Amino acid sequence: MPFTQEEIRIDLMCRIAEDGHWRGTLSLKADARALWRLGLHPGQPTSVVDGPSPPAWWHASGERYARRYGR
Numbered sequence: 001m002p003f004t005q006e007e008i009r010i011d012l013m014c015r016i017a018e019d020g021h022w023r024g025t026l027s028l029k030a031d032a033r034a035l036w037r038l039g040l041h042p043g044q045p046t047s048v049v050d051g052p053s054p055p056a057w058w059h060a061s062g063e064r065y066a067r068r069y070g071r
Contacts, residue, residue: 007034 035041
């Protein structure tokens with residue numbers, strides 16, 4: 001795993017919704033230094049687009065997947 005236990009925090013908040021079903025919300029927090037180390041911090045030059053966009057079929061496939069699986 002790219003993160004140590006001290007660099008990441010995951011919280012689960014549970015409640016009963018108005019319809020009587022349980023609902024859970026996850027909160028994920030990562031230390032900015034860990035993101036920097038992996039090249040994922042928005043302040044890094046590597047986090048910006050540095051190449052051509054994927055082809056149109058790739059985007060269309062992603063949109064079909066999102067509609068099919070509700071994501």
